[in-house]
Each structure stands twice: as C-alpha cells, then as structure tokens.
Amino acid sequence: MKKADLTIFIALGLVLLSSCAGTPETVEVHLTEFGIQSSLVEFKPGRTYKFVITNDGALAHEFAITERSAGAQVEHHDVNDMHHDMSGSFLHVGQEHLPPGEWATIEYTFPRQITGELEFACHLEGHYEAGMYFPINLDSP
Numbered sequence: 001m002k003k004a005d006l007t008i009f010i011a012l013g014l015v016l017l018s019s020c021a022g023t024p025e026t027v028e029v030h031l032t033e034f035g036i037q038s039s040l041v042e043f044k045p046g047r048t049y050k051f052v053i054t055n056d057g058a059l060a061h062e063f064a065i066t067e068r069s070a071g072a073q074v075e076h077h078d079v080n081d082m083h084h085d086m087s088g089s090f091l092h093v094g095q096e097h098l099p100p101g102e103w104a105t106i107e108y109t110f111p112r113q114i115t116g117e118l119e120f121a122c123h124l125e126g127h128y129e130a131g132m133y134f135p136i137n138l139d140s141p
Contacts, residue, residue, distance in 0.1 A: 006115070024048040024107055029120060031098065034130035036120050037106040043138050046112040053093060054103040060095040061122045061132070068117040070136060081094055092115070095124060 027049050028039040043049065053063045066089040090111070097104045121133040 024050040024054060025133065026050045029053045029063065031055045031057055031063065031122060031132070033057045033075060033133040034122075034127055036063075036122070036132060036134035038120060038134055041134075041136050043110055043118075045110045045114055045138050045140075048107055048109040050107050052103060052105050052134045053098065055098045055100055058100050060099050060124070061127065062098060062124055063091075063093040063104075064089040064121050064123060065091040065118055065136075066107055066121055066123075068119045087138070090118070110138055 018054055025040070025047070029051055030037045031053065040049075051063075055061050090110050091106070093104050093106060117135060118139060119133045119135050
C-alpha cells in the first residue's frame with residue numbers, strides 16, 4: 001500500500017469513527033390527544049440521546065421525563081427554559097415550545113445513578129389523567 005493510500009485509508013477510518021462515537025441516538029417522540037409514542041423504550045444511563053419531539057395534536061402539550069412513581073404528583077410549572085428541572089422531572093420541555101404542529105429537538109444524557117422505571121409525560125392540566133404518559137426503562141450502565 002502506498003503512503004498516500006494509507007493516509008486516505010486512515011483519514012477515512014477516523015471520519016467514520018468520529019461520526020459514530022459521538023453521535024447521540026435519535027429518539028422520535030410524538031404527542032397527540034392524549035397519548036405519547038416513542039421510537040425507543042429502553043435507554044442506557046450515561047448515554048446521550050437526541051429527542052425529536054413532535055406535537056401531532058391540536059392542543060399545546062409539554063414533554064417531561066419523570067420517575068414513574070412520581071407520575072400524577074408532578075405539578076406543571078410555567079417555564080421558558082427547555083432544560084428547566086421541574087419538581088420530580090429529569091427533563092422538561094414546556095408547552096410554549098410545543099404548540100400544535102410544532103416540534104422541538106433536544107439532547108439529553110440520562111444520569112448514571114438512575115435506573116429503573118421512568119416515563120415520558122405531559123403534565124398540563126388533565127392531560128396526564130387522560131393517559132398522556134409513556135413508560136420507559138433505564139438499563140444498568
């Protein structure tokens with residue numbers, strides 16, 4: 001193999017490695033009245049995911065990742081920051097970011113110390129009670 005060929009081969013290998021190693025896995029989440037669908041249900045603590053959250057409904061919704069047992073106990077807080085840690089949740093994307101027909105993209109890394117059952121949920125008044133939650137699991141790291 002010539003030096004130029006080897007250089008191209010190594011450069012191509014580095015490009016492939018860098019594009020795979022640091023790229024978060026994309027998770028498609030769809031919000032409707034009154035449900036949540038996700039392309040993944042199993043997640044790994046310490047791993048970063050790129051959430052593409054689409055509001056396919058006719059009403060505004062929010063998106064939160066919460067402990068499953070916290071479910072209906074989490075109160076809605078008006079926030080302008082998509083990264084705000086509302087009481088009982090790990091991630092919160094407020095309704096101002098998810099009006100009908102809109103989408104939001106956010107990267108999130110699940111904490112390493114958390115395992116067990118979590119859920120995606122919308123905690124706007126009456127939405128959770130109408131069934132707007134989706135159970136997910138965190139595997140051991």
